[in-house]
Amino acid sequence: xxxxxxxxxxxxxxxxxxxxxxxxxxxxxxxxxxxxxxxxxxxxxxxxxxxxxxxxxxxxxxxxxxxxxxxxxxxxxxxxxxxxxxxxxxxxxxxxxxxxxxxxxxxxxxxxxxxxxxxxxxxxxx
Amino acid sequence: xxxxxxxxxxxxxxxxxxxxxxxxxxxxxxxxxxxxxxxxxxxxxxxxxxxxxxxxxxxxxxxxxxxxxxxxxxxxxxxxxxxxxxxxxxxxxxxxxxxxxxxxxxxxxxxxxxxxxxxxxxxxxx
Numbered sequence: 001x002x003x004x005x006x007x008x009x010x011x012x013x014x015x016x017x018x019x020x021x022x023x024x025x026x027x028x029x030x031x032x033x034x035x036x037x038x039x040x041x042x043x044x045x046x047x048x049x050x051x052x053x054x055x056x057x058x059x060x061x062x063x064x065x066x067x068x069x070x071x072x073x074x075x076x077x078x079x080x081x082x083x084x085x086x087x088x089x090x091x092x093x094x095x096x097x098x099x100x101x102x103x104x105x106x107x108x109x110x111x112x113x114x115x116x117x118x119x120x121x122x123x124x125x126x
Numbered sequence: 127x128x129x130x131x132x133x134x135x136x137x138x139x140x141x142x143x144x145x146x147x148x149x150x151x152x153x154x155x156x157x158x159x160x161x162x163x164x165x166x167x168x169x170x171x172x173x174x175x176x177x178x179x180x181x182x183x184x185x186x187x188x189x190x191x192x193x194x195x196x197x198x199x200x201x202x203x204x205x206x207x208x209x210x211x212x213x214x215x216x217x218x219x220x221x222x223x224x225x226x227x228x229x230x231x232x233x234x235x236x237x238x239x240x241x242x243x244x245x246x247x248x249x250x251x252x
Contacts, residue, residue, distance in 0.1 A: 012173055012227045015141040015163040037141040039163075039172060041199040046170035047138055073167040101138045 022079040023051060023071065031082065035063055038101060040119075047119050048101075049080070057086055064089060065100060069116040084114060148205040149177060149197065157208065161189055164227060166245075173245050174227075175206070183212055190215060191226060195242040210240060 013021075021034045032053040037046050048065040071080040093109040100106050111118045139147075147160045158179040163172050174191040197206040219235040226232050237244040 011167055012164045013167045014176075015145065015165055018165060019141065037165075038138045039141055039144060041137055041139045041201075044172035044194045046165060046172070050140075068170045075167075 018049075022077075023049075024074070024077055024079055024081050025085075026081065026083055031084075031086075034080065037068075038065065045119065053089070057089065059089060061095075061097060063097070064092065065095075065110070067111055067114055067116045067119070069111075069119070070114045088114065144175075148203075149175075150200070150203055150205055150207050151211075152207065152209055156205075157210075157212075160206065163194075164191065171245070179215070183215065185215060187221075187223060189223070190218065191221075191236070193237055193240055193242045193245070195237075195245070196240045214240060 015037065018034055019036055022030050023032050023034060025031050032051045034049045035052045036050050038048040038050060039045065040047050046068045049068060049071055050063050050065050052063055053059055066082065066084060070084055071082050073079075074081050092113055093106060095103070095106050095110075108118060141163065144160055145162050148156050149158050149160060151157050158177045160175045161178045162176050164174040164176060165171065166173050172194045175194060175197055176189050176191050178189055179185055192208065192210060196210055197208050199205075200207050218239055219232055221229070221232050221236075234244060
């Protein structure tokens with residue numbers, strides 16, 4: 001697996017290493033970790049980080065899709081930072097584990113909820 | 127893990143599902159599969175697919191980084207296609223499993239080798 005291709009000290013990271021990477025709040029506190037990424041097959045862009053939160057927040061789902069634009073990699077922390085709050089997580093628009101990724105209305109709502117520009121807006125990430 | 131968030135019939139795919147996805151040549155033949163992805167931590171763009179080829183080609187390495195730009199997802203095949211040939215794989219610029227991802231000279235050479243524009247060129251994928 002990835003052991004044959006180590007990638008130290010570089011801006012590139014293996015998808016296998018992102019899975020499990022810690023996400024911090026704006027302070028030094030761990031808020032959760034990345035379970036897996038959702039990638040646009042055609043463009044190769046990461047669209048969502050699907051996060052888990054260890055269950056301590058009393059959340060309704062085990063995994064929460066967070067728009068990639070709401071995360072920022074911090075090379076010093078070797079982890080991601082987010083300004084998303086516990087309250088925002090709990091108030092996220094209702095979603096189905098099975099089909100949120102094909103529900104454009106929900107995607108629009110969740111991007112608004114977190115205050116980030118939808119990825120299908122041509123100006124994002126470019 | 128990803129089982130709690132299924133994503134059928136959509137242009138988004140889980141990183142866990144990309145790992146193991148078949149890569150086909152320009153015909154119907156399987157040439158290998160994707161082992162993992164190398165992602166730019168800051169931009170969230172997939173830069174390389176690190177592929178394995180099952181050993182039948184007599185290759186020197188177990189895994190080969192292939193620029194993302196040399197792959198194209200085929201929704202009909204549910205897999206990726208590439209125009210990369212066995213000869214190109216065998217003639218790829220010599221690399222070290224340990225540090226190719228931080229060797230910009232090698233990265234330049236491999237993009238030239240496969241005839242794709244380097245990802246650090248501002249016009250790529252935008």
